[in-house]
Amino acid sequence: MKHRSDACLCLSAQEDPATLDMFLRLCRFFRGSHTIEEMMWREGLSRTDVLHTIDVFSSVLYTITA
Secondary structure (H helix, E strand, O other): OHHHHHHHHHOOOOOOHHHHHHHHHHHHHOOOOOOHHHHHHHHOOOHHHHHHHHHHOHHHOOOOOO
C-alpha cells in the first residue's frame, strides 16, 4: 500500500506505532470533504487523537483554503 510506505517515512523512531495505524484509519477522510468532528464521530476518536495524528503527519498533508 503506497500510503503505508509514505507514512512510514514520516514516523519518527520515538512515535508510537499506534499513531501510524491512526493515520491509516484517517487517510480516507483527508480529501477535503470531512470535518474534524465527522472524523471523530465516525471513528469514535477524541479531538486530541485526531489533531495529534494530523500534527505528526503534517509534512505529508496539505491544507487548502477556499
